[in-house]
Amino acid sequence: MQKKKEHPKVKSQLHPRSQHRERYNFDALIKSSPELAAYVAPNKYGDESVDFFNPKAVLALNKALLKHHYGIEFWEIPEHYLCPPIPGRADYIHNIADLLKGNGSKIPKGNHIKGLDIGVGASCIYPIIGNSEYGWSFIGSDTNETAITSAKAIEQGNSNLKSNLEIRRQEQSNAFFKGILKPEENVDFTMCNPPFHASLHEAQKASHKKIKNLRGRGQNKTILNFGGQQNELWTKGGEARFVKDMIYESRNFGKQCLWFTSLISKQVTLKPTYKILEKVNATDVKTIEMGQGQKVSRFIAWTFLSEKEQTEWINKRF
DSSP: OOOOOOOOSSOTTSOTTOTTSSOOOHHHHHHHOGGGGGGOEEOTTSOEEOOTTOHHHHHHHHHHHHHHHHOOOOOOOOTTSOOOOHHHHHHHHHHHHHHHHTTSSSOOOSTTSEEEEETOTTTOHHHHHHHHHHOOEEEEEESOHHHHHHHHHHHHTOHHHHTTEEEEEOOOTTOSSTTTSOTTOOEEEEEEOOOOBSSHHHHHHHHHHHHHHHHOTTOOOOOOTTOOOHHHHBOTTHHHHHHHHHHHHHGGGTTSEEEEEEEOOOGGGHHHHHHHHHHTTOSEEEEEEEEETTEEEEEEEEEOOOHHHHHHHHHHHO
16 A cells, blocks of 8 residues: 555635535445445545446445435436536536626525526536525436436436426537527526537547546556547537537527526637637626646636626526
């Protein structure tokens, strides 16, 4: 066993309101979800941990985290679908809460605040966290039938989600809001975790690099611990094309949403995205940086409402 590693008490790069700033309390997690116990063991430093290269261990950890922190009783995802790293997903939600707060004194809470999760996925992770932390309601959309079926099962399996989440199938593969948002239906924010690779080859190459960095150069065996389907990991043109198309379509729904947002994985995507937002006459654009471990993440937010319209929206809905 190697010398015990010193760990900071708090993961300061995570959002101040995150429930995941301290190291995993495996005793508490196992108490909430006993099935996790089979996967917890000391690592090479003598710290309790799970094998993050074992998909079953990652799934069991996620179930325990969702039950312990967010009161989720039922959470299952189909094999080979994306198993999301929960702390990072929670940060997106907390930063959206700050975005909605703006210069106000209070974060808007309650199910009258509604978000649209574009690509809700099989895990339904953003509605789960957003509803638990702030009481928000959600529309979750997806083009994938298996993901829709899984998300609906999670919604039906948790009483707190039944009245606060509506899963809608996006029938048009190249649409984001059309066919999902009904005429005169308003949402306070939209969110999206775009597939950021441009091809299967690019996605596999990135996964191999990630595994190599985590395991060390002496390891050749690749185990994809987080899985992922084509629509989750790659799309023609990558995230830059995906976000570009989303922005252009959002113009048609500019009066139905206060803030449109999307995660941006790659720094190089920002510059062309700013140019598109300028071209479509977005009235305000914000880039919110988020830190997760050694990785820096971010999301971009834009609105088509004037300052007066934003104030009217907040006074009416918040």
